[in-house]
Amino acid sequence: MDANQHEPWRAKHEGPVFFGLGLxxxxxxxxxxxxxHPIHSYTRREFIGTAASLGVATAILGNPEPCQGAExxxxxxxxxxxxxxxxxxxxxxWSALKELGANGVEIVVNEDLQCPSLFHPQKKYSIATAEDIxxxxxxxxxxxxxxxxxxxxxxxxxxxxxxxxxxxRLVAVAQIMAVGAIRIDVVPRAIKxxxxxxxxxxxxxxxxxxxxxxxxxxxxxxxxxxxxxxxxLQELFDAVGSDHLGLTLDAMNFYWFxxxxxxxYGICEKFASRVFHTHCKNLSYxxxxxxxxxxxxxxxxxxxxxxxxxxVDYQRIVGILARAKYAGDLCLENECLGRFSKEQHADILKKxxxxxxxLA
Numbered sequence: 165m166d167a168n169q170h171e172p173w174r175a176k177h178e179g180p181v182f183f184g185l186g187l188x189x190x191x192x193x194x195x196x197x198x199x200x201h202p203i204h205s206y207t208r209r210e211f212i213g214t215a216a217s218l219g220v221a222t223a224i225l226g227n228p229e230p231c232q233g234a235e236x237x238x239x240x241x242x243x244x245x246x247x248x249x250x251x252x253x254x255x256x257x258w259s260a261l262k263e264l265g266a267n268g269v270e271i272v273v274n275e276d277l278q279c280p281s282l283f284h285p286q287k288k289y290s291i292a293t294a295e296d297i298x299x300x301x302x303x304x305x306x307x308x309x310x311x312x313x314x315x316x317x318x319x320x321x322x323x324x325x326x327x328x329x330x331x332x333r334l335v336a337v338a339q340i341m342a343v344g345a346i347r348i349d350v351v352p353r354a355i356k357x358x359x360x361x362x363x364x365x366x367x368x369x370x371x372x373x374x375x376x377x378x379x380x381x382x383x384x385x386x387x388x389x390x391x392x393x394x395x396x397l398q399e400l401f402d403a404v405g406s407d408h409l410g411l412t413l414d415a416m417n418f419y420w421f422x423x424x425x426x427x428x429y430g431i432c433e434k435f436a437s438r439v440f441h442t443h444c445k446n447l448s449y450x451x452x453x454x455x456x457x458x459x460x461x462x463x464x465x466x467x468x469x470x471x472x473x474x475x476v477d478y479q480r481i482v483g484i485l486a487r488a489k490y491a492g493d494l495c496l497e498n499e500c501l502g503r504f505s506k507e508q509h510a511d512i513l514k515k516x517x518x519x520x521x522x523l524a
Contacts, residue, residue, distance in 0.1 A: 179412055184247040238486050240524040242517060243268030243312040243495040246281040246441070251501065251509040256284040261512075265517045268312040270347065270441070270495050275330045277337070289336045301341055310345045310495035313383070313412075313441045317351040320367045321360070331371055338380045345410040345441040345492060349399070350384045350391060365403040372406035383412035383440040389460060392421035394431050401438060408437035413485075414497070415476050416445045420464060424455040425475055432481060436488035443497040444481075444520060446474020468499075468500035471516040482523045494520045 252260035261269060272281045277292040279300070287303075292295040304311060320327050331346075338346060350368060352360040354495050371382055384400075386392050391400075401409060413435070418428045448469035453462070463497060472477065482494070488511045501509050 167241040172287070177352075177432060185246045208437055229233050238482065238490070238524060240337040240491070241268035241310055241312055241493045242266050242520045242524050243493045244513070244517065245270045245315070245495065246272055248496065248498055250283065250512060251506075253510060253511060257282045258303060258309065261309055262307065264514055266496070267308070268310045268493050268495070269524045270313045270315050271311055272315045272317070273315075275332060277328065286437050289365070290336075291341070293327040297337060297340060311341060312495060313345040313347050314338060314343055315347040316349065318358070319353055320365055321355045323355055324367055324370075327367075328374070329372055332374050335374050335378060335380050339378050341417070345377055345383050345412070347382055347385055347441055347443075348382050348465050349387075351388050352390060357458075358433070360390065361396070361399060361403075364400060368400065368404045368409055372389045372404060375408045377442075378409070384409070385417070385443065386414055387417045389421075389469060392417055393436060397435060410440045411435050412441040412443060413446070413481075415478075415481050416447050419442075419447055419476055420461055422458045422460050422462065425449075425456060426455050428476065429480060429484065433483065433484050433488075436490065438483060439490055439492065442485075444478060444494055444497050444516075445472060445497045445499055446471045446476050446478075456478040465502070468503065470498070470500060470512050471496070472519045478519065479523055482505050496520060 177296050179409070188364065229254070242265075242271055244251055244261065244264055246257060246269055249257045249260035249264070249269075252263045256258040261267070271279050273291065277296075279289040279292055281289065282289040282300075284303075287299065289300050289303075291300060305358075314337075316331070316334065318327055327512050331348075335345060338344070348371070350363075350364050366382075369487055375382065384391055384397070385507075386397065390396055397411070413432060415428055415432050418431050419425060423431065446469045447464070449462075450460075454475055478494075498513060501512065504512060
Protein backbone atom coordinates (compact mmCIF):
# COMPACT_ATOMS: atom_id res chain seq x y z
CA MET A 165 0.00 0.00 0.00
CA ASP A 166 1.31 3.47 -0.91
CA ALA A 167 2.34 5.53 2.09
CA ASN A 168 0.14 8.38 0.88
CA GLN A 169 -2.93 6.17 1.37
CA HIS A 170 -2.36 6.46 5.11
CA GLU A 171 -2.78 10.25 5.08
CA PRO A 172 -6.57 10.40 5.55
CA TRP A 173 -6.34 8.05 8.53
CA ARG A 174 -3.46 10.04 10.00
CA ALA A 175 -5.26 13.32 9.55
CA LYS A 176 -8.27 12.01 11.42
CA HIS A 177 -6.62 9.95 14.17
CA GLU A 178 -3.01 10.99 14.69
CA GLY A 179 -3.78 13.91 17.02
CA PRO A 180 -6.08 11.95 19.33
CA VAL A 181 -3.67 9.02 19.41
CA PHE A 182 -0.77 11.18 20.47
CA PHE A 183 -2.86 12.99 23.01
CA GLY A 184 -4.03 9.63 24.27
CA LEU A 185 -0.42 8.62 24.70
CA GLY A 186 0.17 11.90 26.49
CA LEU A 187 -2.71 11.10 28.79
CA UNK A 188 -1.22 7.67 29.53
CA UNK A 189 2.22 9.17 30.19
CA UNK A 190 0.65 11.75 32.48
CA UNK A 191 -1.16 9.11 34.46
CA UNK A 192 2.00 7.01 34.75
CA UNK A 193 3.88 10.09 35.83
CA UNK A 194 1.46 10.80 38.65
CA UNK A 195 0.51 7.31 39.78
CA UNK A 196 3.16 4.94 38.47
CA UNK A 197 5.96 6.77 40.25
CA UNK A 198 3.95 7.58 43.34
CA UNK A 199 5.82 5.08 45.49
CA UNK A 200 9.08 6.88 44.76
CA HIS A 201 7.76 10.43 44.38
CA PRO A 202 4.55 11.15 46.30
CA ILE A 203 2.20 13.50 44.51
CA HIS A 204 2.93 16.33 46.93
CA SER A 205 6.62 16.20 45.89
CA TYR A 206 5.89 17.59 42.41
CA THR A 207 6.44 21.28 41.93
CA ARG A 208 3.44 23.47 41.28
CA ARG A 209 4.62 24.07 37.70
CA GLU A 210 5.08 20.34 37.04
CA PHE A 211 1.67 19.54 38.46
CA ILE A 212 -0.07 22.27 36.44
CA GLY A 213 1.73 21.19 33.28
CA THR A 214 0.68 17.59 33.71
CA ALA A 215 -2.87 18.58 34.58
CA ALA A 216 -3.05 20.79 31.49
CA SER A 217 -1.92 17.91 29.28
CA LEU A 218 -4.54 15.67 30.80
CA GLY A 219 -7.18 18.35 30.34
CA VAL A 220 -6.38 18.84 26.66
CA ALA A 221 -6.36 15.11 26.06
CA THR A 222 -9.69 14.74 27.75
CA ALA A 223 -11.14 17.57 25.69
CA ILE A 224 -10.09 15.87 22.44
CA LEU A 225 -10.81 12.28 23.35
CA GLY A 226 -14.00 13.15 25.19
CA ASN A 227 -15.38 11.89 28.45
CA PRO A 228 -16.98 8.46 28.60
CA GLU A 229 -20.75 8.59 28.33
CA PRO A 230 -22.61 7.72 31.53
CA CYS A 231 -24.55 4.50 31.53
CA GLN A 232 -28.04 4.90 30.19
CA GLY A 233 -30.53 5.40 32.99
CA ALA A 234 -27.81 6.21 35.55
CA GLU A 235 -28.75 9.05 37.88
CA UNK A 236 -26.18 11.25 39.52
CA UNK A 237 -26.48 11.02 43.30
CA UNK A 238 -26.39 14.24 45.32
CA UNK A 239 -23.21 13.29 47.19
CA UNK A 240 -24.52 14.18 50.66
CA UNK A 241 -22.95 12.74 53.82
CA UNK A 242 -24.89 9.96 55.54
CA UNK A 243 -25.00 10.53 59.27
CA UNK A 244 -26.46 8.93 62.36
CA UNK A 245 -27.69 10.39 65.62
CA UNK A 246 -25.03 9.71 68.24
CA UNK A 247 -27.54 8.12 70.62
CA UNK A 248 -27.84 5.07 68.34
CA UNK A 249 -24.14 4.24 68.22
CA UNK A 250 -23.89 2.02 71.33
CA UNK A 251 -26.24 -0.43 69.62
CA UNK A 252 -23.38 -1.32 67.26
CA UNK A 253 -21.45 -3.09 70.05
CA UNK A 254 -18.18 -1.29 69.33
CA UNK A 255 -15.72 0.13 71.90
CA UNK A 256 -16.13 3.76 70.82
CA UNK A 257 -18.34 6.03 68.75
CA TRP A 258 -15.93 6.20 65.81
CA SER A 259 -15.65 2.43 65.44
CA ALA A 260 -19.43 2.25 65.70
CA LEU A 261 -19.87 4.75 62.85
CA LYS A 262 -17.43 2.81 60.69
CA GLU A 263 -19.22 -0.46 61.42
CA LEU A 264 -22.51 1.22 60.67
CA GLY A 265 -21.28 2.54 57.33
CA ALA A 266 -22.00 6.20 58.12
CA ASN A 267 -19.53 8.99 57.45
CA GLY A 268 -21.16 11.66 59.59
CA VAL A 269 -22.72 12.14 62.99
CA GLU A 270 -25.22 14.43 64.69
CA ILE A 271 -23.92 15.21 68.18
CA VAL A 272 -26.16 16.06 71.12
CA VAL A 273 -24.72 18.97 73.11
CA ASN A 274 -26.03 19.88 76.55
CA GLU A 275 -26.02 23.25 78.30
CA ASP A 276 -22.54 22.61 79.73
CA LEU A 277 -21.29 21.86 76.19
CA GLN A 278 -20.77 18.22 77.07
CA CYS A 279 -21.41 15.54 74.42
CA PRO A 280 -23.05 12.88 76.61
CA SER A 281 -23.95 10.38 73.88
CA LEU A 282 -20.43 10.03 72.48
CA PHE A 283 -18.40 7.27 74.11
CA HIS A 284 -14.82 6.06 74.28
CA PRO A 285 -13.04 3.78 76.80
CA GLN A 286 -10.51 6.49 77.74
CA LYS A 287 -12.32 9.76 77.01
CA LYS A 288 -15.37 11.82 77.74
CA TYR A 289 -16.14 14.31 75.01
CA SER A 290 -16.93 17.98 75.40
CA ILE A 291 -16.63 21.22 73.43
CA ALA A 292 -16.44 23.49 76.48
CA THR A 293 -12.76 24.45 76.13
CA ALA A 294 -10.24 24.91 73.32
CA GLU A 295 -8.55 21.65 74.34
CA ASP A 296 -11.87 19.79 74.35
CA ILE A 297 -12.59 21.08 70.85
CA UNK A 298 -9.14 20.03 69.64
CA UNK A 299 -9.52 16.49 70.98
CA UNK A 300 -12.96 15.98 69.44
CA UNK A 301 -12.01 17.50 66.12
CA UNK A 302 -8.87 15.38 65.85
CA UNK A 303 -10.75 12.18 66.63
CA UNK A 304 -13.43 12.97 64.07
CA UNK A 305 -10.93 13.89 61.36
CA UNK A 306 -8.54 11.01 62.08
CA UNK A 307 -11.38 8.57 61.44
CA UNK A 308 -12.38 10.24 58.18
CA UNK A 309 -15.72 11.40 59.59
CA UNK A 310 -17.57 14.68 59.95
CA UNK A 311 -19.99 16.31 62.34
CA UNK A 312 -22.99 17.21 60.22
CA UNK A 313 -25.00 18.90 62.98
CA UNK A 314 -25.13 19.72 66.64
CA UNK A 315 -28.39 18.90 68.43
CA UNK A 316 -29.93 21.03 71.17
CA UNK A 317 -32.96 20.13 73.30
CA UNK A 318 -34.31 23.59 73.97
CA UNK A 319 -36.69 24.91 76.62
CA UNK A 320 -36.99 28.42 75.25
CA UNK A 321 -40.12 29.52 77.08
CA UNK A 322 -38.89 28.23 80.44
CA UNK A 323 -35.47 29.95 80.53
CA UNK A 324 -34.82 32.15 77.51
CA UNK A 325 -31.74 33.98 78.86
CA UNK A 326 -29.93 30.71 79.59
CA UNK A 327 -30.95 29.32 76.21
CA UNK A 328 -29.54 32.37 74.43
CA UNK A 329 -26.25 32.14 76.36
CA UNK A 330 -25.97 28.42 75.57
CA UNK A 331 -26.71 28.99 71.90
CA UNK A 332 -24.16 31.81 71.66
CA ARG A 333 -21.41 29.49 72.87
CA LEU A 334 -22.51 26.68 70.56
CA VAL A 335 -22.58 28.94 67.51
CA ALA A 336 -18.99 29.98 68.24
CA VAL A 337 -17.90 26.33 68.48
CA ALA A 338 -19.83 25.41 65.33
CA GLN A 339 -17.84 28.02 63.41
CA ILE A 340 -14.53 26.68 64.73
CA MET A 341 -15.48 23.09 63.86
CA ALA A 342 -17.15 23.92 60.52
CA VAL A 343 -20.51 22.53 61.62
CA GLY A 344 -23.13 24.29 59.54
CA ALA A 345 -26.36 23.18 61.20
CA ILE A 346 -27.77 23.22 64.73
CA ARG A 347 -30.98 21.30 65.35
CA ILE A 348 -33.29 23.18 67.73
CA ASP A 349 -36.63 22.76 69.46
CA VAL A 350 -39.24 25.49 69.17
CA VAL A 351 -42.14 24.00 71.08
CA PRO A 352 -44.40 25.37 73.84
CA ARG A 353 -43.65 24.03 77.31
CA ALA A 354 -44.58 26.73 79.83
CA ILE A 355 -46.74 28.85 77.50
CA LYS A 356 -50.04 27.64 76.05
CA UNK A 357 -49.79 26.69 72.39
CA UNK A 358 -52.35 29.30 71.35
CA UNK A 359 -50.24 32.05 72.99
CA UNK A 360 -46.85 30.74 71.90
CA UNK A 361 -46.33 32.25 68.44
CA UNK A 362 -45.40 35.84 69.49
CA UNK A 363 -42.88 34.46 71.98
CA UNK A 364 -41.47 31.98 69.46
CA UNK A 365 -40.96 34.70 66.86
CA UNK A 366 -39.02 36.94 69.24
CA UNK A 367 -36.97 34.03 70.61
CA UNK A 368 -36.00 32.85 67.12
CA UNK A 369 -35.03 36.40 66.16
CA UNK A 370 -32.67 36.47 69.13
CA UNK A 371 -31.12 33.17 68.13
CA UNK A 372 -30.68 34.23 64.52
CA UNK A 373 -28.97 37.42 65.64
CA UNK A 374 -26.34 35.24 67.33
CA UNK A 375 -25.57 33.57 64.00
CA UNK A 376 -25.52 36.79 61.97
CA UNK A 377 -22.51 36.97 59.61
CA UNK A 378 -21.71 33.28 60.19
CA UNK A 379 -22.42 30.20 58.04
CA UNK A 380 -24.30 28.55 60.93
CA UNK A 381 -28.00 27.78 60.42
CA UNK A 382 -30.71 26.69 62.87
CA UNK A 383 -32.92 23.82 61.84
CA UNK A 384 -36.19 23.65 63.78
CA UNK A 385 -37.22 20.03 63.93
CA UNK A 386 -40.84 19.54 62.96
CA UNK A 387 -42.12 17.41 65.81
CA UNK A 388 -44.76 17.27 68.47
CA UNK A 389 -48.11 19.01 68.30
CA UNK A 390 -46.91 22.44 67.17
CA UNK A 391 -44.21 22.45 64.48
CA UNK A 392 -45.74 19.59 62.49
CA UNK A 393 -48.36 22.10 61.37
CA UNK A 394 -47.26 23.70 58.07
CA UNK A 395 -49.13 26.92 58.81
CA UNK A 396 -47.18 27.32 62.07
CA LEU A 397 -43.84 26.82 60.32
CA GLN A 398 -44.76 29.23 57.54
CA GLU A 399 -45.87 31.96 59.94
CA LEU A 400 -42.74 31.50 62.02
CA PHE A 401 -40.35 31.64 59.06
CA ASP A 402 -42.13 34.64 57.53
CA ALA A 403 -42.23 36.61 60.77
CA VAL A 404 -38.62 35.94 61.77
CA GLY A 405 -37.45 36.72 58.24
CA SER A 406 -33.94 35.30 58.57
CA ASP A 407 -31.97 33.03 56.26
CA HIS A 408 -30.44 31.54 59.41
CA LEU A 409 -33.72 29.90 60.39
CA GLY A 410 -34.92 26.78 58.63
CA LEU A 411 -35.87 23.18 59.17
CA THR A 412 -34.46 19.92 60.43
CA LEU A 413 -36.77 17.97 58.14
CA ASP A 414 -38.32 14.84 59.60
CA ALA A 415 -40.70 13.65 56.89
CA MET A 416 -42.03 10.86 59.07
CA ASN A 417 -42.99 13.28 61.82
CA PHE A 418 -45.44 14.96 59.44
CA TYR A 419 -46.89 11.50 58.78
CA TRP A 420 -46.98 10.71 62.51
CA PHE A 421 -48.88 13.94 63.13
CA UNK A 422 -51.77 12.65 61.03
CA UNK A 423 -51.12 14.16 57.61
CA UNK A 424 -52.12 11.72 54.84
CA UNK A 425 -49.08 10.21 53.15
CA UNK A 426 -49.93 11.81 49.81
CA UNK A 427 -49.81 15.24 51.52
CA UNK A 428 -46.48 14.63 53.27
CA TYR A 429 -44.51 15.03 50.04
CA GLY A 430 -46.19 18.34 49.24
CA ILE A 431 -45.37 19.65 52.71
CA CYS A 432 -41.73 18.60 52.30
CA GLU A 433 -41.63 20.30 48.91
CA LYS A 434 -43.11 23.49 50.36
CA PHE A 435 -40.26 23.81 52.86
CA ALA A 436 -37.44 22.09 50.95
CA SER A 437 -35.54 25.31 50.29
CA ARG A 438 -35.40 25.92 54.05
CA VAL A 439 -34.03 22.50 55.02
CA PHE A 440 -30.58 22.55 56.64
CA HIS A 441 -30.49 19.09 58.25
CA THR A 442 -32.61 15.92 58.32
CA HIS A 443 -33.86 13.12 60.54
CA CYS A 444 -34.75 10.01 58.55
CA LYS A 445 -37.03 7.40 60.10
CA ASN A 446 -40.19 5.59 59.04
CA LEU A 447 -43.64 4.30 59.86
CA SER A 448 -45.77 1.58 58.27
CA TYR A 449 -49.55 1.99 58.51
CA UNK A 450 -52.30 -0.31 57.21
CA UNK A 451 -53.39 0.55 53.67
CA UNK A 452 -56.70 2.03 54.81
CA UNK A 453 -54.91 4.47 57.13
CA UNK A 454 -52.10 5.74 54.88
CA UNK A 455 -53.98 8.43 53.01
CA UNK A 456 -56.68 9.35 55.48
CA UNK A 457 -56.36 11.77 58.40
CA UNK A 458 -55.48 10.06 61.70
CA UNK A 459 -55.26 11.14 65.34
CA UNK A 460 -51.83 12.49 66.25
CA UNK A 461 -49.39 9.61 66.81
CA UNK A 462 -52.01 6.95 66.10
CA UNK A 463 -50.63 3.53 67.23
CA UNK A 464 -47.09 4.75 66.70
CA UNK A 465 -45.28 2.18 68.83
CA UNK A 466 -47.08 -0.59 66.98
CA UNK A 467 -46.38 0.73 63.48
CA UNK A 468 -42.96 2.39 63.77
CA UNK A 469 -40.78 0.66 61.16
CA UNK A 470 -37.23 0.47 59.83
CA UNK A 471 -36.46 2.97 57.13
CA UNK A 472 -36.53 0.31 54.41
CA UNK A 473 -39.95 -1.10 55.41
CA UNK A 474 -41.96 2.06 56.02
CA UNK A 475 -44.43 4.04 53.94
CA VAL A 476 -42.41 7.23 53.45
CA ASP A 477 -40.55 6.94 50.14
CA TYR A 478 -37.10 8.35 50.85
CA GLN A 479 -36.08 8.22 47.21
CA ARG A 480 -38.88 10.70 46.61
CA ILE A 481 -37.81 12.82 49.60
CA VAL A 482 -34.23 12.91 48.25
CA GLY A 483 -35.54 14.02 44.86
CA ILE A 484 -37.49 16.86 46.48
CA LEU A 485 -34.42 18.01 48.42
CA ALA A 486 -32.09 17.69 45.44
CA ARG A 487 -34.34 19.88 43.29
CA ALA A 488 -34.22 22.50 46.03
CA LYS A 489 -30.38 22.41 45.97
CA TYR A 490 -30.18 20.99 49.48
CA ALA A 491 -26.58 20.62 50.67
CA GLY A 492 -26.86 18.94 54.07
CA ASP A 493 -26.91 15.35 55.24
CA LEU A 494 -29.22 12.37 55.43
CA CYS A 495 -29.20 11.61 59.13
CA LEU A 496 -30.60 8.35 60.46
CA GLU A 497 -32.96 8.42 63.40
CA ASN A 498 -34.60 5.20 64.55
CA GLU A 499 -37.57 4.92 66.90
CA CYS A 500 -38.59 1.33 66.13
CA LEU A 501 -35.77 -0.68 67.71
CA GLY A 502 -37.90 -1.38 70.77
CA ARG A 503 -39.98 -3.73 68.61
CA PHE A 504 -36.96 -5.95 67.97
CA SER A 505 -34.52 -7.97 70.05
CA LYS A 506 -31.22 -6.31 70.95
CA GLU A 507 -29.41 -8.86 68.80
CA GLN A 508 -31.18 -7.41 65.75
CA HIS A 509 -30.49 -3.73 66.41
CA ALA A 510 -27.08 -3.43 64.75
CA ASP A 511 -28.21 -5.18 61.57
CA ILE A 512 -31.31 -3.02 61.31
CA LEU A 513 -29.31 0.18 61.68
CA LYS A 514 -26.76 -1.01 59.10
CA LYS A 515 -29.49 -1.79 56.58
CA UNK A 516 -31.00 1.63 57.15
CA UNK A 517 -27.68 3.37 56.58
CA UNK A 518 -27.10 1.25 53.46
CA UNK A 519 -30.39 2.56 52.07
CA UNK A 520 -29.43 6.14 52.78
CA UNK A 521 -25.99 5.66 51.19
CA UNK A 522 -27.67 4.30 48.07
CA LEU A 523 -29.76 7.47 47.86
CA ALA A 524 -27.19 10.05 48.98
